[in-house]
Amino acid sequence: MKQNICSSCGNVFEGERSRFCDQCGFELTQVNSAEISKKPETQTDCPTQENISSLSQEQKESIYLEKVKEARSDGKVPVCEMEELENLRECLGISKSQATELSEKAIESLLPIQKDDFDKKTRTGTTQGLSLSINTNQFYMQGFRGVIDIKLENLSDDYFEIVKVELSSDLLAHAQRWSCSLASCQNVRKRFSVKLADAGIECVQFRISLKKANKIYAFWADTDLPIFEHTKDLRNISIQAHKLIDFGSVSDNAKNMGNCIKNQVDNFLKLDKIQTANDFMSECKRLPANFKILNLTFDPERSEQLTNSMTIVKASEKSKRIVNPDRGSLTDSASLQIQSKDMPANIVLFAKSEISFGKNRRNDIVTRILPRSESNDNQSNQMGRDHCKLELTENGVFVKDNKSVNGTLLDGKEVGTNGMEIKAESKELELAGVLKMSIGYVGSRYQFDNNAYEKLFNSSLGLLWNAASNCSLNSITLKRLNNLGADDNNGLESYCNIYRIATIGSKPHCAISFADKGLEPIHAAILYLGNRFYLENLSDLTDVVINDTTLSKNEIIPLCFGDRIRIARLDMKFQQKSQLYIDS
Numbered sequence: 001m002k003q004n005i006c007s008s009c010g011n012v013f014e015g016e017r018s019r020f021c022d023q024c025g026f027e028l029t030q031v032n033s034a035e036i037s038k039k040p041e042t043q044t045d046c047p048t049q050e051n052i053s054s055l056s057q058e059q060k061e062s063i064y065l066e067k068v069k070e071a072r073s074d075g076k077v078p079v080c081e082m083e084e085l086e087n088l089r090e091c092l093g094i095s096k097s098q099a100t101e102l103s104e105k106a107i108e109s110l111l112p113i114q115k116d117d118f119d120k121k122t123r124t125g126t127t128q129g130l131s132l133s134i135n136t137n138q139f140y141m142q143g144f145r146g147v148i149d150i151k152l153e154n155l156s157d158d159y160f161e162i163v164k165v166e167l168s169s170d171l172l173a174h175a176q177r178w179s180c181s182l183a184s185c186q187n188v189r190k191r192f193s194v195k196l197a198d199a200g201i202e203c204v205q206f207r208i209s210l211k212k213a214n215k216i217y218a219f220w221a222d223t224d225l226p227i228f229e230h231t232k233d234l235r236n237i238s239i240q241a242h243k244l245i246d247f248g249s250v251s252d253n254a255k256n257m258g259n260c261i262k263n264q265v266d267n268f269l270k271l272d273k274i275q276t277a278n279d280f281m282s283e284c285k286r287l288p289a290n291f292k293i294l295n296l297t298f299d300p301e302r303s304e305q306l307t308n309s310m311t312i313v314k315a316s317e318k319s320k321r322i323v324n325p326d327r328g329s330l331t332d333s334a335s336l337q338i339q340s341k342d343m344p345a346n347i348v349l350f351a352k353s354e355i356s357f358g359k360n361r362r363n364d365i366v367t368r369i370l371p372r373s374e375s376n377d378n379q380s381n382q383m384g385r386d387h388c389k390l391e392l393t394e395n396g397v398f399v400k401d402n403k404s405v406n407g408t409l410l411d412g413k414e415v416g417t418n419g420m421e422i423k424a425e426s427k428e429l430e431l432a433g434v435l436k437m438s439i440g441y442v443g444s445r446y447q448f449d450n451n452a453y454e455k456l457f458n459s460s461l462g463l464l465w466n467a468a469s470n471c472s473l474n475s476i477t478l479k480r481l482n483n484l485g486a487d488d489n490n491g492l493e494s495y496c497n498i499y500r501i502a503t504i505g506s507k508p509h510c511a512i513s514f515a516d517k518g519l520e521p522i523h524a525a526i527l528y529l530g531n532r533f534y535l536e537n538l539s540d541l542t543d544v545v546i547n548d549t550t551l552s553k554n555e556i557i558p559l560c561f562g563d564r565i566r567i568a569r570l571d572m573k574f575q576q577k578s579q580l581y582i583d584s
Helices: 057-072 079-092 096-110 117-124 234-246 252-270 277-286 300-312 374-380 450-457 463-470
Strands: 002-005 012-014 034-037 130-135 146-154 160-168 176-182 187-194 200-212 215-227 291-293 333-338 345-350 354-358 388-393 396-401 408-410 420-422 428-431 435-442 475-480 492-498 501-505 524-529 532-537 544-546 549-551 555-558 564-567 570-576
Touching (some): 057 079, 146 200, 200 300, 388 463, 396 408
Antiparallel strands (some): 002 034, 130 146, 146 187, 160 200, 200 215, 388 396, 435 475, 501 524, 532 555, 564 570
């Protein structure tokens, strides 16, 4: 019986000759596919001398290395298998010194990583503790959009408190930054969209720093990504990929991707699965990820600089930075639409010293019972057209009734035209006996330095901010209870008046709080300055992403209508002010 051996990965299999290797997808119909004869069981399968000449030294070593790993996978190598390996070594023309090195490499890859391996590796220039890889099954063609798909893994027994990554390339609209924590044997996968690009080879650079105890270790890596010319002829893609494989100046990763693409095109054409380039792009998206590890180089000088800066500057004292300061919508009211499949959810944002309530549409908060129906309209009519207002003064925040017929209650007490102060212990606001809203007084639990923001914006923080500072108030939240509340199948709506900052997190005392979205206790914040709303990342551990921009801790970005916001598993959209079931 005849056997085949894949010169790309060393996979050996019996039966009729296949066109593609079932392990790595390499095309076997070329001379690189070596035909071997079956030997006695005490000997290893060895390519003929004629086919050995078609193998590169790297391919020979790869075949031998995989055989050593296979032999040693259960511990020591049996005598019979040692004879087979020696026979294979001679067939492939590998010297004894090379064989010894490959055997040591195989043993090292099979051993469990010890706790102190990471420190040992960083001193020698590389690390097995951290692994960065890129998906070579992603396909890039001029005129199409795609993604850079990468994976970061912790292969050690250590816990990395903070891992920060910066990704830059001409393929990206701007440098991407993100951070996370990585426990032992954990990984994180990121996908970044790439813009339209000309055909050619694009370099992608990575800078990685990770914090472990009181030290920061810095690494860098780069790789080439091939971008193919746009073509309607699918076989032309295969030709371009073949040229890429033979192009000597590109990285091994680019050649690897070229090889994958060429095999995929030929295989899809053979199966008659594709007719156009669009078909091919669609099929590539369905392929399982094929991650190839990039070489991480340790940067001792940068590691020392980062470690020193960490010891000098405490995290709480790090200066704040505005990202893209020229953007941002000028407004004092907006909406955060929560992206959910279950039911509509909406948070209306204000940054005003005075907010009006009433069933008339001109009010800031339209107090109708919603959605519209005869029954709900009858209840809505119990409220005044301009029912009451919430007002910030130098002495605090007061709710004032506007001579409504059916009155306003604060914690069960009637509110007059002179007003009643809302305090930290205030619980409920009731309008005309038909609409109840819970009150959240978000004050001094979250402390921050006014001077840091004054220095950042190089100006006074404004009258609203200063007035709220006098009573240690950050924001006031109102949540509907008996209509569009937590138990209402029609949706969920709440309101937040931001005087200084509205915190976002998993703690119930945050202005915007979600316990089931993977948020840190205090994860981010929305603040209002200079007639704009801003979003700030307050977490060292998890990403805060606006559209395609990732914020590191203490980075602040002005918000524009239409912005998509992702904080852990919380997805929101920043929109012009609107309420559920109220026409714009």
